[in-house]
Amino acid sequence: MKKRTIRWDRLVPPGMNGRREAGRLAAGLAAGLVWNAAAFLVPFLQEYERLTWVRAAFEPFDRHLRRALIPFALLAGWMVALALVHLLSHYQESRSIYLMRRLPDRGELWRRCLTLPLTGLAAVLILTLGLSVLYFWLYETYALIDTDSQGRWYWTLHRMFYE
DSSP states (O other), X not given: OOOOOOOGGGGSOTTSOHHHHHHHHHHHHHHHHHHHHHHHHHHHXXXXXHHXXXXXXXXXXXXXXXXXXXXHHHHHHHHHHHHHHHHHHTTSTTTHHHHHHHSSOTTHHHHHHHHHHHHHHHHHHHHHHHHHHHHHHHHHHHSOOOOOTTOHHHXXXXXXXXX
């Protein structure tokens, strides 16, 4: 069976190193993941430790989550900027935009400009959604919320969207 490899240079504009671009994308996602986990879990665990003894109410979930989503918002902005850089790079130096427009495959220009940024944006959205669900579960499980007849989920979501 033939081994399939990704030809990274076909995913970026001519003259750019596709493997390096993908490595930077992976490093940015890893750094965002570490920052996200630290921004949510450290204050959450400190508050849990402090409030376990006092039996007071937790800070609302949206305040915890907003701090944690900052790196992913920055990464999403970086992906938009990367797509613009890829597109504008065709207009620099050798003017490869003319060659890209004359190719028989009309989608080659957009494939080279948007593949890595859209992949990165999809990864950011998947990580944001997955970690938000995980953090909400942690908050619901360990936060000491006074429950009424409507339940804990109702009050958490109510505070998140209406206060």
